[in-house]
Amino acid sequence: MTLLFTQSFTGVSIGAVLLLIALGLSLTFGQMGVINMAHGEFIMAGAYTVYVVQKGISGAGTSLFVALPVAFLVAGAMGVLLEWLLIRRLYARPLDTLLVTWGVSLVLQQLARDIFGAPNVQTAAPSWLTGAVPLPGDLALPASRLFILILALAAIGALAATMRLTPLGRRIRAVVQNRDLAKVSGIPTATVDRLTFFIGSGLAGVAGVALTLVGPIGPAMGTNLIIDAFLVVVAGGIGRLRGAVITAFALGLLQAVFEYATTVSTAKVLVLAGVVLYLQWRPQGLFTLRTRSLA
Amino acid sequence: MSTLSLRDLSVAFDGTPVLNGVDLDVEPGDLRFLIGPNGAGKTTLVDAVTGLAPATGRARFGAHDLLGKSVHRIARLGIGRTFQTATVFEELTVAQNLDIAAGARRSVGTLLRRRTRLPESVSEALETTGLADVAERKAGELAHGQKQWLEIGMLLVQDVQLMLLDEPVAGMSHDERQATGELLRRIGAERTLVVIEHDMDFVRSFARSVTVLHAGQVLSEGTVEQVQADPQVQEVYLGRTTTASQEA
């Protein structure tokens, strides 16, 4: 029972990280139809940011809080650069963006290997994150997982507030809903696109910071996460915050519970199969059809 | 040939009614024009009949119930449609476009073989639509009017009994409109045609009968003269014909 509880909580915190990653993907996919396979490497960039910052600042706690905004900026800047150099030329060809950004991800991974070396690296976690938070009963929550959950929820709250309350958020929503109308209404859609990319990629950087608390940092760390994150986007519905939240936590929990019941790899297979089945059952289908023209 | 018969046909998008209990009969051989102000539900009606928009009520074509059938099954019953923006296979030639339209009932064996010569129905359709000269051009290279004719040609080889045309002359020059109207008359001899149109001159010249839709309901029905004389139509619609035809 205790194990199942801990495992479920692990699942929730996996879900939180997945959600951070998926939100960025969902934003750019929903707004621009872009599938960004290099998103995983923005996670990696965020994680390596912690590693670099720790070289300069010795205190693990301080460096963590310094690394958070820096990782957001670094990953965000990479996203903007990618959008500006390549993706804006490919808006009409979503499948091609997938392949092009995969090429980008190859290059970024190799860069990481050449800069930081191929083996994984470790960062020091602050001492207050190594213990466990006791709960009534015989239960306890690992502090690092709890921190990740809080971090993710804070980031998501900030994103939701940005989308609802700020002029930028209104513009993003306008562009998602009707790009042409937004453009003729005087919204600079190109700038909005770039800012969306910045925010989405920055969130991946934050996710990368969170991941350093529970695992090693390596050049290929993004690849392992990106597929799960895409499944969250696909199953949760494009551009729908609520759908992404529900699916991310559901996937994280399912993964953890299946792991408890079977093995890690079987759990993974079961979760993936579950998503495919879910898409079968989903009554709405995944697309909307314009009726006046099929073009 | 079969009659298209709609009873209490209703469509709602997100709870907003777009079609609201439409009763409509189109007899075989009719050339019926559907007119009505923007948002009257004309395209939605065509969508409902062709299986694109989920509808309630009843829609029958001959002995077949249409509602709930998938798009391709309805097409196989002999109901074809065009779209406001001509939708043809741009990467394929005109002849290939028509050949595909002619082939929904082909066996796997036929499909796997190369086409050695054009089916007769395709050659006929090329003649009828006046596209014989451009048969080997890619459809994407055609002029706007020619694309519309190609779409109609595709319906011809598909051998549909009921053609639903969504604004086939929108964006055409006067001469092209005239040619299209005559084409519709020619092919209408053996088929039932339902045409959505805004341009009242075009309607007056070619309609055999007219149905006026307004706010998702049938407002009036009859010959062009009867409809134009209907005070209800004059009230809600004729005042706007000028704007409507400018948009078309």
Place this chain on the structure above:
Amino acid sequence: MNISPRLRAPAGFAVAAALLFLAAPLVLSDFRLGLLAKYLCWAIVALGIGLAWGRGGMLTLGQGLFFGLGGYAMAMHLKLADAGDGKLPDFMTLYGSGTELPWWWEPFRSPVFALAMVLVVPMAVAAVIGLAVFRRRVRGAYFAILSQALCAAFAIWLVGQQTSTGGTNGLTDIQGFFGYDLGDPKNQRMVYFIIAAVLLALMIGVRQLYVSRYGELLVAVRDSEERVRFLGYDPALVKLGAYVLAAGMAGIAGALFVPAVGIMSPALIGVVPSIEFLIGAAIGGRASLPGVVLGAVAVAWARSSLSEQFPSGWTYVQGLIFIVAVAFLPGGLASLKKYVVRRPASVETPAQPARKPAAEEVPA
């Protein structure tokens, strides 16, 4: 080049046959010929990708799944044959707990069964996936992600089954091929010839598909699935055909890969190899038949020769080639042909609605 369009394809196949069966065995060392055999296997996968993606618009990001299914079917049989009657494959006695063969291994003792499964399993799996996915109108990016996820799941599952599939190592050290000793260079050559013959035969088959009515219909579905639906076709079935055939080709390629290289493992079929299957097709020209094959072979050749010298350099090159080819040359190198070779006027054969060479039908 004054070859009439009707003769161009047969001439192309004749050249390909001469290169594969005469030039390559004469010029290349045994080692290089063995490498070429491996590349040709990837070319067979690319052939299927060209059909499904280039012509059918289905971005098959997970062909490794089918490559692996075919490959493991073959490798399981060869391992059992290596072990001998009633004995267990070596890795099972090493890692396995017991002395018993898993029940689903048992039928693979039969060569006929194994060969049948090479085709049946990938195609059946593709049919189930395809029916489920295409009927629900899952397409475009969704389809790509799903196929990638399924491939990832398969690779992860294999890794987890250490005792019955060899886990991360896979099925290694395969010695014999239906009674022939693979250590003998002569038999390695025979394997090469088999692979080359299969590739050529499949190319002819795929070309027939491209010029058939089905080929035209597939392009029509790619460009406007909904329009095809209104013509009375079920696009799901049209796509299913191409997808299942592509899976079958990947399965055959996987099966042939095993005797050519002597190993089948999760690392050869996971997410990354699956995307690498696409690179050749993308660079050569996804909708062009010679494009995908030449592209696949060229990329594989470049990878092994460049990565021998600059291991990290190759990754940059590969990434950059991919970016440049897809972003700026979506028709692949095949689309450059029209700038080099003057294209024949399309009114040349008015009576016969002749097909144009495949390369010109590359989508914009």
